[in-house]
Structures are given as structure tokens and as C-alpha cells.
Amino acid sequence: MTKTTPPVICLDGPSGVGKGTICLAVAKKLGWHILDSGSLYRITALQVSRDFPDQPVDSLDTAKLAEIAKNLNVTYEENNGELAILLDGEDITQQIRNEQIGAKASQIAAIPEVREALLARQRAFLVAPGLVADGRDMGTVVFPQAVLKIYLTATPQERAQRRYKQLKEKGIDANLSALVEELRLRDDRDMNRKTAPLKPASDAIIIDTSSLNIEQVTNKVMQLVSQRVV
Ligand code: DC
Numbered sequence: 016m017t018k019t020t021p022p023v024i025c026l027d028g029p030s031g032v033g034k035g036t037i038c039l040a041v042a043k044k045l046g047w048h049i050l051d052s053g054s055l056y057r058i059t060a061l062q063v064s065r066d067f068p069d070q071p072v073d074s075l076d077t078a079k080l081a082e083i084a085k086n087l088n089v090t091y092e093e094n095n096g097e098l099a100i101l102l103d104g105e106d107i108t109q110q111i112r113n114e115q116i117g118a119k120a121s122q123i124a125a126i127p128e129v130r131e132a133l134l135a136r137q138r139a140f141l142v143a144p145g146l147v148a149d150g151r152d153m154g155t156v157v158f159p160q161a162v163l164k165i166y167l168t169a170t171p172q173e174r175a176q177r178r179y180k181q182l183k184e185k186g187i188d189a190n191l192s193a194l195v196e197e198l199r200l201r202d203d204r205d206m207n208r209k210t211a212p213l214k215p216a217s218d219a220i221i222i223d224t225s226s227l228n229i230e231q232v233t234n235k236v237m238q239l240v241s242q243r244v245v
Pocket residue numbers: 030031052053054056057117120121124125149150151152153201205
């Protein structure tokens with residue numbers, strides 16, 4: 016009997032484009048697993064800031080950072096489409112979502128040894144019946160064999176505006192132009208790094224979400240899924 020690999024759908028794109036939300040919605044509709052690959056870089060960033068408080072990433076030894084990434088004791092718990100992330104048993108789901116951790120994750124993600132250290136862990140998420148994976152290099156590096164690769168885009172202004180709205184709704188003070196600037200910096204770092212830069216895979220389908228809401232994007236993705244996958 017030949018062993019077949021379960022199917023994987025990749026959703027790549029820049030920060031704040033809504034990949035996580037769409038990934039959850041699509042996985043829920045299909046009854047598949049999810050991989051929020053950015054969370055692994057964020058968890059590494061959290062562990063690094065705990066191990067080396069107040070030390071800039073570029074002052075740290077890359078082999079040490081890779082070792083931290085490799086040895087993370089992380090568990091993901093999926094409950095009705097909600098994801099809880101545990102580090103050494105502690106729920107850190109919310110802690111890794113702030114802008115400082117995001118910026119640090121983006122710096123750490125530029126280090127090839129760290130990316131290599133997280134590769135096997137990401138691939139291990141691919142189990143039956145299938146996986147919806149979101150990130151920056153899902154279609155280009157981690158799952159080049161994916162049955163469907165989608166690249167989501169939106170202008171930095173639009174993404175910052177969405178983030179601004181989310182923060183305001185949570186009662187968190189935010190500055191729109193600072194958010195645009197942060198996104199530009201993060202895009203620049205993620206798109207221009209040497210290893211696995213953010214770019215659409217040559218066989219990816221590009222969806223510009225600037226004028227679409229979550230439901231419209233989810234429907235577009237599901238249309239592609241029904242044409243090409245199930
Ligand atoms: O998707 P996110 O904002 O949670 O990701 C945080 C950072 O991690 C992002 O700025 C770049 C990095 N990242 C990456 O390099 N490759 C991935 N597959 C996912 C995230």
C-alpha cells in the first residue's frame with residue numbers, strides 16, 4: 016500500500032492582511048487542521064525576550080537562537096475553531112500578539128538557522144485529513160507540494176486601518192500613522208531578507224483583499240478549494 020501525504024492549502028501574505036482569520040474560517044469549513052506559522056516565530060521571540068531581557072536580537076548568537084527555536088515546549092489546542100497556545104504549559108495566546116513581539120519575531124525570522132530549526136516542526140502539522148497553513152513562506156519553502164497556494168495582499172494603509180479598528184474595539188489606544196509605519200518596516204524586513212523572503216509562489220493565486228471583507232475573502236478561497244481540492 017502506498018502512503019499518501021494529506022493535502023495542504025497555503026495562505027501566505029504580509030502582516031495584517033487577515034491570513035489568520037481566513038485560515039481559521041477555511042479550516043473550520045473543511046474540518047482540517049491549521050498551522051499559524053507566525054506564532055512559532057512569535058513564541059521564539061517571547062522565549063528569547065525571557066532568556067535575554069533587554070538584549071537586541073542582533074547582539075545575540077544565532078546558534079543560541081536556533082537552539083531556543085528548536086527546543087520550544089509548545090502545545091496547540093484547537094477547540095471549536097479557537098486556538099490556544101501553551102508554552103511550558105502556560106497559556107501565552109494573547110501575550111504573543113503585541114507589536115513588540117511581532118517586530119522581534121520579524122527580526123528573528125530573518126535568521127536562516129532559526130528558520131531551519133522551525134522547519135520540521137511546521138511540517139509535522141501536516142496530518143490527515145488535511146492542513147491549512149498560513150505564513151510568509153508556506154507555499155515557497157515549507158509546503159512546495161501544496162494543492163492550493165493563495166497569496167493575500169492589501170495596501171499597508173488598509174491593513175493598518177483594520178488593525179487600528181481592532182485595537183480601538185478592544186479599548187487599546189493606537190496611532191494610525193505609527194501603525195502604517197510599523198507595517199512598512201515589517202513588510203520591508205519580511206520581503207527583503209535573504210532566506211525565504213515573503214513573495215508569492217510562482218504557482219500562487221493572488222487575492223487583493225483591500226476592498227473585501229472577511230466573508231468575501233473566505234468565499235473566494237472556498238471557491239478555489241472546490242475547483243481544485245475537494
Ligand atoms: O504572521 P505573524 O505576524 O504572526 O508573523 C510574525 C513574524 O514572523 C513576521 O513578521 C515574519 C515572521 N514569519 C515568517 O518569517 N515566516 C512565516 N512563515 C511566518 C511568520
